[in-house]
Amino acid sequence: MSALTLFHSARFTVSVADLAAMAPPALPEIAFAGRSNAGKSTVINVLTQQKRLAFSSKTPGRTQLLNFFALTEKNELGERVERGYLVDLPGYGYARAEAGQRATWDTLVGGYVGHRQSLIGIVLVMDARRPLLPADEALLQFVDRRGCLLHLLLNKADQLGTVERRAALAGAQRRAERIGPRASAQLFSGLKREGVEELAATLTRWLFA
Numbered sequence: 001m002s003a004l005t006l007f008h009s010a011r012f013t014v015s016v017a018d019l020a021a022m023a024p025p026a027l028p029e030i031a032f033a034g035r036s037n038a039g040k041s042t043v044i045n046v047l048t049q050q051k052r053l054a055f056s057s058k059t060p061g062r063t064q065l066l067n068f069f070a071l072t073e074k075n076e077l078g079e080r081v082e083r084g085y086l087v088d089l090p091g092y093g094y095a096r097a098e099a100g101q102r103a104t105w106d107t108l109v110g111g112y113v114g115h116r117q118s119l120i121g122i123v124l125v126m127d128a129r130r131p132l133l134p135a136d137e138a139l140l141q142f143v144d145r146r147g148c149l150l151h152l153l154l155n156k157a158d159q160l161g162t163v164e165r166r167a168a169l170a171g172a173q174r175r176a177e178r179i180g181p182r183a184s185a186q187l188f189s190g191l192k193r194e195g196v197e198e199l200a201a202t203l204t205r206w207l208f209a
């Protein structure tokens, strides 16, 4: 089975506004984080090959929630069984975000990333032209304390020339090395569907290692 098939099975299951409302930890969860506009929705849609899956997270009332997508596989009996979840985290870094909204984000995302037992790894989606901004580093600090797997995804690589691409990847790889062997980095383009197989392979390793 191609690594991608599992991700094509993604289906929206639930939105969560506070951590107490979450189902008890069970199957492995992989979270997608990133600054607003880095292309997180596009990345999830390309990975799952579903045009509007993650944009459902952008409908009014859902932007500040954790949105869960179930991944399923068929068993020997042909029944669909859940294997894990993708979790779309609220975007961050809006210059105009109010203090109250920021505090809500900190509580929800910080609490989830810091404490959720079933969270095995985080994909940090960044604009390859402006990676590792202070807000991204703030998220990395949560991840550092927690010690989960991490993949730095340099999206919009189609906007860079060959030399810039190499430099962006080298910079992200150096940042990943500082975190340790549980961190990795890659170039990606949601627009050109570049890097999808590499992303799927990484996440499959996380799920089935």
Ligand code: GDP
Pocket (backbone or CB within 6 Å): 034, 035, 036, 037, 038, 039, 040, 041, 042, 043, 091, 155, 156, 157, 158, 159, 188, 189, 190, 191, 192
């Ligand atoms: P989100 O706010 O992080 O969920 O970002 P979106 O997925 O809504 O994307 C933000 C903007 O970036 C949209 O205008 C997308 O069309 C654009 N975008 C997303 N991915 C890419 C990419 O790989 N290359 C380019 N050039 N633009 C992209």
